[in-house]
Amino acid sequence: MPDPLSQLLASRGWLMADGATGTNLFNMGLASNVAPELWNIDQPEKVRRLYRDSVEAGADLFLTNTFGGNASRLRLQGAAHRVRELNRTGAAMARDIADAAGRTVVVAGNIGPTGEIMAPIGTLSHARAVEMFHEQAEALKEGGADVLWVETISSAEEFRAAAEAAHLADMPWCGMMSFDTAGRTIMGVTSAQLSALVERLPNPPLAYGANCGVGAADLLRTVRDFVASGNERPIIAKGNAGIPHLEDGHLHYDGTPAVMADYACLARDLGVRIIGGCCGTTPAHLRAMREALETRPAGPRPSLEEIAARLGGFSSVGNGSRESPLAR
Numbered sequence: 001m002p003d004p005l006s007q008l009l010a011s012r013g014w015l016m017a018d019g020a021t022g023t024n025l026f027n028m029g030l031a032s033n034v035a036p037e038l039w040n041i042d043q044p045e046k047v048r049r050l051y052r053d054s055v056e057a058g059a060d061l062f063l064t065n066t067f068g069g070n071a072s073r074l075r076l077q078g079a080a081h082r083v084r085e086l087n088r089t090g091a092a093m094a095r096d097i098a099d100a101a102g103r104t105v106v107v108a109g110n111i112g113p114t115g116e117i118m119a120p121i122g123t124l125s126h127a128r129a130v131e132m133f134h135e136q137a138e139a140l141k142e143g144g145a146d147v148l149w150v151e152t153i154s155s156a157e158e159f160r161a162a163a164e165a166a167h168l169a170d171m172p173w174c175g176m177m178s179f180d181t182a183g184r185t186i187m188g189v190t191s192a193q194l195s196a197l198v199e200r201l202p203n204p205p206l207a208y209g210a211n212c213g214v215g216a217a218d219l220l221r222t223v224r225d226f227v228a229s230g231n232e233r234p235i236i237a238k239g240n241a242g243i244p245h246l247e248d249g250h251l252h253y254d255g256t257p258a259v260m261a262d263y264a265c266l267a268r269d270l271g272v273r274i275i276g277g278c279c280g281t282t283p284a285h286l287r288a289m290r291e292a293l294e295t296r297p298a299g300p301r302p303s304l305e306e307i308a309a310r311l312g313g314f315s316s317v318g319n320g321s322r323e324s325p326l327a328r
Contacts, residue, residue: 037066041086048096061107133166148162183222209235209274216242239277244279
Protein backbone atom coordinates (compact mmCIF):
# COMPACT_ATOMS: atom_id res chain seq x y z
CA MET A 1 0.00 0.00 0.00
CA PRO A 2 1.56 3.34 -1.01
CA ASP A 3 2.26 5.81 1.76
CA PRO A 4 -0.12 8.80 2.08
CA LEU A 5 2.39 11.27 0.64
CA SER A 6 2.91 9.19 -2.49
CA GLN A 7 -0.85 8.87 -2.87
CA LEU A 8 -1.35 12.63 -2.63
CA LEU A 9 1.49 13.34 -5.06
CA ALA A 10 -0.09 10.93 -7.53
CA SER A 11 -3.45 12.67 -7.35
CA ARG A 12 -2.56 16.34 -6.98
CA GLY A 13 -0.45 18.81 -8.92
CA TRP A 14 0.86 20.51 -5.78
CA LEU A 15 0.70 20.06 -2.02
CA MET A 16 1.12 22.70 0.66
CA ALA A 17 3.41 22.00 3.57
CA ASP A 18 3.41 23.87 6.87
CA GLY A 19 5.39 26.89 8.04
CA ALA A 20 7.89 27.53 10.80
CA THR A 21 8.19 25.49 13.96
CA GLY A 22 10.63 27.56 16.01
CA THR A 23 9.19 30.97 15.06
CA ASN A 24 5.67 29.98 16.04
CA LEU A 25 6.74 28.31 19.28
CA PHE A 26 8.80 31.38 20.21
CA ASN A 27 5.64 33.42 19.65
CA MET A 28 3.93 31.14 22.17
CA GLY A 29 6.61 31.81 24.77
CA LEU A 30 9.38 29.29 24.12
CA ALA A 31 12.64 30.62 25.53
CA SER A 32 15.64 30.76 23.19
CA ASN A 33 17.72 28.57 25.51
CA VAL A 34 15.14 25.75 25.65
CA ALA A 35 15.04 22.92 23.09
CA PRO A 36 11.63 23.03 21.36
CA GLU A 37 11.40 19.23 21.59
CA LEU A 38 11.12 19.45 25.39
CA TRP A 39 7.74 21.13 24.93
CA ASN A 40 6.38 17.83 23.56
CA ILE A 41 6.28 16.78 27.22
CA ASP A 42 6.28 20.08 29.11
CA GLN A 43 3.83 22.12 26.98
CA PRO A 44 1.91 19.57 24.87
CA GLU A 45 -1.13 21.79 24.32
CA LYS A 46 1.03 24.47 22.71
CA VAL A 47 2.61 21.90 20.41
CA ARG A 48 -0.85 20.61 19.50
CA ARG A 49 -1.85 24.19 18.76
CA LEU A 50 1.15 24.52 16.44
CA TYR A 51 0.05 21.42 14.55
CA ARG A 52 -3.63 22.39 14.50
CA ASP A 53 -2.89 25.90 13.25
CA SER A 54 -1.06 24.46 10.24
CA VAL A 55 -3.86 22.07 9.36
CA GLU A 56 -6.52 24.76 9.76
CA ALA A 57 -4.48 27.08 7.52
CA GLY A 58 -4.67 24.47 4.76
CA ALA A 59 -1.48 22.44 5.05
CA ASP A 60 -1.58 19.01 3.41
CA LEU A 61 1.58 18.05 5.28
CA PHE A 62 3.04 19.24 8.57
CA LEU A 63 6.23 18.54 10.47
CA THR A 64 6.59 17.12 13.93
CA ASN A 65 8.28 19.22 16.61
CA THR A 66 11.41 17.07 16.51
CA PHE A 67 13.91 18.93 14.31
CA GLY A 68 16.66 18.82 16.96
CA GLY A 69 15.53 15.53 18.46
CA ASN A 70 18.73 13.56 17.93
CA ALA A 71 21.06 12.48 20.72
CA SER A 72 23.81 14.93 19.81
CA ARG A 73 21.63 18.03 19.95
CA LEU A 74 19.58 16.89 22.95
CA ARG A 75 22.81 16.24 24.85
CA LEU A 76 23.25 20.02 25.04
CA GLN A 77 20.09 20.08 27.18
CA GLY A 78 21.08 17.03 29.21
CA ALA A 79 18.35 15.07 27.42
CA ALA A 80 20.22 12.63 25.16
CA HIS A 81 18.50 9.77 26.99
CA ARG A 82 15.06 11.12 25.99
CA VAL A 83 15.32 10.72 22.21
CA ARG A 84 12.66 8.00 22.00
CA GLU A 85 10.28 9.71 24.41
CA LEU A 86 10.41 13.16 22.81
CA ASN A 87 10.21 11.97 19.21
CA ARG A 88 7.52 9.38 19.81
CA THR A 89 5.38 11.85 21.74
CA GLY A 90 5.84 14.60 19.16
CA ALA A 91 4.75 12.24 16.39
CA ALA A 92 1.84 10.77 18.36
CA MET A 93 0.35 14.23 18.97
CA ALA A 94 0.73 15.01 15.28
CA ARG A 95 -0.98 11.74 14.37
CA ASP A 96 -3.97 12.68 16.52
CA ILE A 97 -4.28 16.10 14.85
CA ALA A 98 -3.93 14.68 11.33
CA ASP A 99 -6.47 11.93 11.94
CA ALA A 100 -9.02 14.47 13.18
CA ALA A 101 -8.63 16.72 10.12
CA GLY A 102 -11.38 15.14 8.07
CA ARG A 103 -9.08 14.86 5.04
CA THR A 104 -5.74 13.28 4.25
CA VAL A 105 -2.99 15.15 6.05
CA VAL A 106 0.54 13.77 6.08
CA VAL A 107 2.56 13.63 9.31
CA ALA A 108 6.20 14.27 8.44
CA GLY A 109 8.62 13.14 11.12
CA ASN A 110 11.11 15.99 11.21
CA ILE A 111 14.83 15.18 11.39
CA GLY A 112 17.39 17.97 11.34
CA PRO A 113 21.19 17.83 11.25
CA THR A 114 23.16 16.36 14.12
CA GLY A 115 24.94 19.63 14.80
CA GLU A 116 28.29 17.90 14.42
CA ILE A 117 30.73 17.92 11.48
CA MET A 118 31.26 14.59 9.82
CA ALA A 119 34.59 12.94 9.11
CA PRO A 120 37.02 13.44 7.50
CA ILE A 121 36.65 17.19 8.20
CA GLY A 122 35.09 16.66 11.61
CA THR A 123 34.95 13.79 14.09
CA LEU A 124 31.46 12.37 13.55
CA SER A 125 31.70 8.97 11.88
CA HIS A 126 29.23 7.70 9.32
CA ALA A 127 28.26 4.82 11.59
CA ARG A 128 27.51 7.10 14.54
CA ALA A 129 25.49 9.50 12.39
CA VAL A 130 23.42 6.61 11.05
CA GLU A 131 22.92 5.33 14.58
CA MET A 132 21.59 8.69 15.82
CA PHE A 133 19.33 9.24 12.82
CA HIS A 134 18.04 5.67 13.06
CA GLU A 135 17.21 6.04 16.75
CA GLN A 136 15.17 9.14 15.96
CA ALA A 137 13.52 7.58 12.91
CA GLU A 138 12.33 4.53 14.82
CA ALA A 139 10.77 6.72 17.51
CA LEU A 140 8.98 8.85 14.90
CA LYS A 141 7.73 5.72 13.19
CA GLU A 142 6.47 4.36 16.50
CA GLY A 143 4.61 7.61 17.15
CA GLY A 144 2.78 7.41 13.84
CA ALA A 145 4.72 9.52 11.33
CA ASP A 146 3.86 8.77 7.70
CA VAL A 147 7.24 9.81 6.27
CA LEU A 148 10.58 11.06 7.52
CA TRP A 149 11.37 14.68 6.66
CA VAL A 150 15.14 15.25 6.67
CA GLU A 151 15.95 18.95 6.28
CA THR A 152 18.56 21.70 6.64
CA ILE A 153 21.37 19.28 5.85
CA SER A 154 24.60 20.84 4.58
CA SER A 155 26.89 17.93 3.71
CA ALA A 156 26.55 15.02 1.31
CA GLU A 157 27.95 12.70 3.97
CA GLU A 158 25.24 13.57 6.48
CA PHE A 159 22.56 13.29 3.77
CA ARG A 160 23.78 9.77 2.98
CA ALA A 161 23.70 8.85 6.67
CA ALA A 162 20.11 10.02 7.01
CA ALA A 163 19.13 8.08 3.90
CA GLU A 164 20.66 4.91 5.35
CA ALA A 165 18.79 5.45 8.62
CA ALA A 166 15.49 5.79 6.75
CA HIS A 167 16.22 2.50 5.02
CA LEU A 168 16.98 0.79 8.32
CA ALA A 169 13.70 2.10 9.74
CA ASP A 170 11.85 0.98 6.58
CA MET A 171 10.33 4.44 6.20
CA PRO A 172 9.72 6.58 3.11
CA TRP A 173 11.54 9.87 3.36
CA CYS A 174 12.09 13.30 1.87
CA GLY A 175 15.41 15.15 1.95
CA MET A 176 16.34 18.82 1.83
CA MET A 177 19.50 20.85 2.08
CA SER A 178 19.83 24.50 3.05
CA PHE A 179 21.62 26.65 0.47
CA ASP A 180 22.62 29.75 2.37
CA THR A 181 26.14 30.66 1.25
CA ALA A 182 25.94 32.26 -2.22
CA GLY A 183 23.84 29.38 -3.48
CA ARG A 184 25.79 26.63 -1.75
CA THR A 185 25.37 24.88 1.58
CA ILE A 186 27.82 25.82 4.30
CA MET A 187 29.76 22.67 3.40
CA GLY A 188 29.93 23.71 -0.26
CA VAL A 189 27.29 21.49 -1.86
CA THR A 190 25.62 22.98 -4.94
CA SER A 191 22.05 22.44 -6.11
CA ALA A 192 23.29 20.42 -9.09
CA GLN A 193 25.30 18.17 -6.78
CA LEU A 194 22.23 17.48 -4.63
CA SER A 195 20.16 16.63 -7.73
CA ALA A 196 22.80 14.10 -8.75
CA LEU A 197 23.26 12.75 -5.22
CA VAL A 198 19.63 11.76 -4.66
CA GLU A 199 19.67 9.56 -7.75
CA ARG A 200 22.82 7.75 -6.64
CA LEU A 201 21.40 6.70 -3.29
CA PRO A 202 20.31 3.06 -2.84
CA ASN A 203 17.02 4.35 -1.39
CA PRO A 204 16.34 7.76 -2.94
CA PRO A 205 13.82 10.09 -1.29
CA LEU A 206 10.22 10.43 -2.44
CA ALA A 207 10.95 14.12 -3.01
CA TYR A 208 13.91 16.41 -2.47
CA GLY A 209 14.60 20.10 -2.39
CA ALA A 210 15.66 23.10 -0.36
CA ASN A 211 14.53 24.70 2.87
CA CYS A 212 15.48 27.70 4.99
CA GLY A 213 18.55 29.48 3.59
CA VAL A 214 18.53 33.23 3.06
CA GLY A 215 15.18 34.21 1.61
CA ALA A 216 12.43 33.08 -0.73
CA ALA A 217 14.05 34.54 -3.86
CA ASP A 218 17.35 32.74 -3.27
CA LEU A 219 15.54 29.49 -2.57
CA LEU A 220 13.59 29.70 -5.84
CA ARG A 221 16.82 30.36 -7.74
CA THR A 222 18.07 27.08 -6.28
CA VAL A 223 14.82 25.38 -7.31
CA ARG A 224 15.34 26.55 -10.90
CA ASP A 225 18.62 24.69 -10.86
CA PHE A 226 16.89 21.52 -9.63
CA VAL A 227 14.50 21.80 -12.56
CA ALA A 228 17.34 22.45 -15.01
CA SER A 229 19.21 19.35 -13.79
CA GLY A 230 16.71 17.11 -15.55
CA ASN A 231 16.00 15.18 -12.35
CA GLU A 232 12.27 14.42 -12.49
CA ARG A 233 11.87 13.53 -8.81
CA PRO A 234 9.26 15.75 -7.06
CA ILE A 235 10.77 18.97 -5.74
CA ILE A 236 10.19 20.60 -2.35
CA ALA A 237 10.49 24.32 -1.64
CA LYS A 238 10.25 25.54 1.94
CA GLY A 239 11.52 29.10 1.98
CA ASN A 240 11.84 31.61 4.77
CA ALA A 241 9.31 34.42 5.05
CA GLY A 242 11.74 37.09 3.93
CA ILE A 243 14.93 38.17 5.63
CA PRO A 244 15.33 38.34 9.44
CA HIS A 245 16.05 41.64 11.14
CA LEU A 246 16.90 42.18 14.80
CA GLU A 247 14.37 44.46 16.47
CA ASP A 248 14.25 44.99 20.25
CA GLY A 249 16.32 41.88 20.78
CA HIS A 250 14.03 39.64 18.69
CA LEU A 251 14.23 38.37 15.12
CA HIS A 252 11.49 39.58 12.80
CA TYR A 253 11.05 38.44 9.21
CA ASP A 254 10.08 40.99 6.58
CA GLY A 255 8.12 38.67 4.29
CA THR A 256 4.43 39.58 4.38
CA PRO A 257 1.62 37.11 3.68
CA ALA A 258 1.21 38.78 0.27
CA VAL A 259 4.88 38.18 -0.58
CA MET A 260 4.66 34.55 0.53
CA ALA A 261 1.54 34.11 -1.61
CA ASP A 262 3.59 35.31 -4.60
CA TYR A 263 6.41 32.96 -3.61
CA ALA A 264 4.02 29.99 -3.44
CA CYS A 265 2.66 30.62 -6.94
CA LEU A 266 6.13 31.21 -8.38
CA ALA A 267 7.23 27.91 -6.85
CA ARG A 268 4.23 26.12 -8.34
CA ASP A 269 4.92 27.63 -11.76
CA LEU A 270 8.54 26.44 -11.52
CA GLY A 271 7.21 22.91 -11.12
CA VAL A 272 7.57 22.51 -7.34
CA ARG A 273 5.25 19.80 -6.03
CA ILE A 274 5.47 20.46 -2.26
CA ILE A 275 5.37 24.13 -1.27
CA GLY A 276 5.75 25.40 2.29
CA GLY A 277 7.44 27.98 4.44
CA CYS A 278 10.32 27.87 6.86
CA CYS A 279 11.56 30.44 9.40
CA GLY A 280 9.17 33.33 9.96
CA THR A 281 6.21 31.62 8.27
CA THR A 282 3.07 31.89 10.42
CA PRO A 283 -0.47 30.57 9.91
CA ALA A 284 -1.37 33.94 8.38
CA HIS A 285 1.29 33.38 5.71
CA LEU A 286 0.02 29.85 5.11
CA ARG A 287 -3.57 30.99 4.64
CA ALA A 288 -2.48 33.55 2.06
CA MET A 289 -0.37 30.92 0.29
CA ARG A 290 -3.22 28.42 0.17
CA GLU A 291 -5.70 30.95 -1.16
CA ALA A 292 -3.28 32.08 -3.85
CA LEU A 293 -2.47 28.55 -4.95
CA GLU A 294 -6.14 27.70 -5.23
CA THR A 295 -7.33 30.88 -6.95
CA ARG A 296 -4.50 32.14 -9.15
CA PRO A 297 -4.17 30.36 -12.50
CA ALA A 298 -0.92 28.61 -13.26
CA GLY A 299 1.50 30.62 -15.38
CA PRO A 300 4.65 30.04 -17.42
CA ARG A 301 7.90 29.17 -15.71
CA PRO A 302 9.13 32.44 -14.14
CA SER A 303 12.46 33.93 -15.08
CA LEU A 304 15.10 34.99 -12.59
CA GLU A 305 14.15 38.59 -13.36
CA GLU A 306 10.52 37.95 -12.42
CA ILE A 307 11.48 36.14 -9.22
CA ALA A 308 13.76 39.01 -8.22
CA ALA A 309 11.13 41.64 -9.04
CA ARG A 310 8.37 39.97 -7.06
CA LEU A 311 10.32 38.70 -4.07
CA GLY A 312 12.91 41.42 -3.52
CA GLY A 313 16.02 40.22 -5.30
CA PHE A 314 18.86 37.88 -4.46
CA SER A 315 21.38 38.09 -1.65
CA SER A 316 24.35 37.18 -3.86
CA VAL A 317 25.35 37.45 -7.49
CA GLY A 318 26.32 33.80 -7.85
CA ASN A 319 24.03 30.83 -7.36
CA GLY A 320 26.84 28.47 -6.43
CA SER A 321 27.08 26.81 -9.82
CA ARG A 322 27.31 29.70 -12.23
CA GLU A 323 27.22 33.48 -12.18
CA SER A 324 24.00 35.44 -12.39
CA PRO A 325 23.79 39.16 -13.20
CA LEU A 326 21.03 39.57 -10.64
CA ALA A 327 21.99 40.65 -7.15
CA ARG A 328 20.19 42.31 -4.28
